[in-house]
Amino acid sequence: xxxxxxxxLNQGENIIVAVLDTGVSPHPDLAGNLLKGADLIxxxxxxGRSDSSGxxxxxxxxxxxxxxxxxxQGIAPQSKVLPVVxxxxxxxxxxxVLAEGINFATSHGAKxxxxxxxxxxxxxxxxxxxxxxxxxxxxxxxxxxxxxxxxVGYPAVEESVIAVGGTDRTGNHAAISxxxxxxxxxxxxxxxxxxGLNEGYRVxxxxxxATAIVAxxxxxxxxxxxxxxxxxxxxxxxxxxxxxxxxxxxxxYGYGVIDLVxxxxxxxxxxxxxxxxxxxxxSTAAGPGKGDDDSGTVRGLATLGVLVAAGGGYLFWxxxxxxxxxxxxxxx
Numbered sequence: 365x366x367x368x369x370x371x372x373l374n375q376g377e378n379i380i381v382a383v384l385d386t387g388v389s390p391h392p393d394l395a396g397n398l399l400k401g402a403d404l405i406x407x408x409x410x411x412g413r414s415d416s417s418g419x420x421x422x423x424x425x426x427x428x429x430x431x432x433x434x435x436x437q438g439i440a441p442q443s444k445v446l447p448v449v450x451x452x453x454x455x456x457x458x459x460x461v462l463a464e465g466i467n468f469a470t471s472h473g474a475k476x477x478x479x480x481x482x483x484x485x486x487x488x489x490x491x492x493x494x495x496x497x498x499x500x501x502x503x504x505x506x507x508x509x510x511x512x513x514x515x516v517g518y519p520a521v522e523e524s525v526i527a528v529g530g531t532d533r534t535g536n537h538a539a540i541s542x543x544x545x546x547x548x549x550x551x552x553x554x555x556x557x558x559x560g561l562n563e564g565y566r567v568x569x570x571x572x573x574a575t576a577i578v579a580x581x582x583x584x585x586x587x588x589x590x591x592x593x594x595x596x597x598x599x600x601x602x603x604x605x606x607x608x609x610x611x612x613x614x615x616x617y618g619y620g621v622i623d624l625v626x627x628x629x630x631x632x633x634x635x636x637x638x639x640x641x642x643x644x645x646x647s648t649a650a651g652p653g654k655g656d657d658d659s660g661t662v663r664g665l666a667t668l669g670v671l672v673a674a675g676g677g678y679l680f681w682x683x684x685x686x687x688x689x690x691x692x693x694x695x696x
Contacts, residue, residue, distance in 0.1 A: 370624035376440025376583040382469030385420030388447035393429040401447040412447030425559030426576035439580025463492035478579035480572035482517025506571040516544040547618035551577040
């Protein structure tokens with residue numbers, strides 16, 4: 365991930381990342397970075413700062429662990445985590461509760477929302493995502509895990525949400541990660557070490573972990589480029605991703621593996637260009653034929669073209685969508 369090199373450029377200062385999950389247990393590696401949020405499952409007054417399963421605590425560590433408490437450092441170690449409990453320990457969440465969590469994050473200053481779960485849609489959830497989108501918030505969500513999930517789940521299938529798949533320890537498509545035309549980017553998803561319960565640590569596997577990593581990357585971009593709209597944050601992530609699999613976007617890797625350094629340094633033309641060249645920084649440039657190398661190659665998208673009007677609004681920025689794409693799947 366070249367996180368050390370990325371941290372020399374930015375560490376996520378002044379960015380709040382809402383972690384909509386099972387809660388976040390206080391941990392030495394998160395000291396100073398854990399805000400008071402909300403528990404929308406159990407209620408109470410702990411502000412989301414308790415976790416019975418360890419899942420949410422692991423996601424928070426991948427995003428914002430400082431490393432000062434011992435062993436782990438997140439992708440954006442100076443960002444702040446807003447913990448919002450929307451998922452019970454058994455993982456069977458209610459879409460209306462998730463909608464309430466998104467609304468809470470929207471009204472409490474989050475610039476990035478991380479959702480490491482899939483489930484059903486509801487009118488309230490669809491509206492909450494639209495409200496967050498209109499508030500210029502970057503939403504990142506897990507694609508889903510095999511064998512429980514066969515297709516990219518909700519809310520990752522939403523146009524305005526960055527859908528995250530996973531890679532394994534070799535940098536190739538993780539067998540646990542679902543595939544589909546909605547995948548935008550991928551990140552490591554197998555044997556991921558992070559913060560856990562009782563001030564300990566956990567090892568996780570799944571697109572949940574990959575999603576938290578991408579949420580941390582979005583926090584870095586939003587911190588370094590504070591005036592960049594959310595859709596341009598997503599565009600920067602996809603445009604600088606390291607291409608894997610068949611050339612161009614594919615259903616396993618999306619646009620590729622996120623590249624933290626390139627996302628922070630590359631010259632990325634804004635959305636609205638019919639075609640464009642992404643110019644990588646000198647430290648990550650590579651010769652032709654290196655698109656499957658995880659060393660930081662950035663594959664140019666096309667040739668510089670004519671500036672055209674960008675229509676349809678943020679909800680339709682992902683231009684690869686097809687009219688015959690299946691509707692969101694409601695899963696358990």
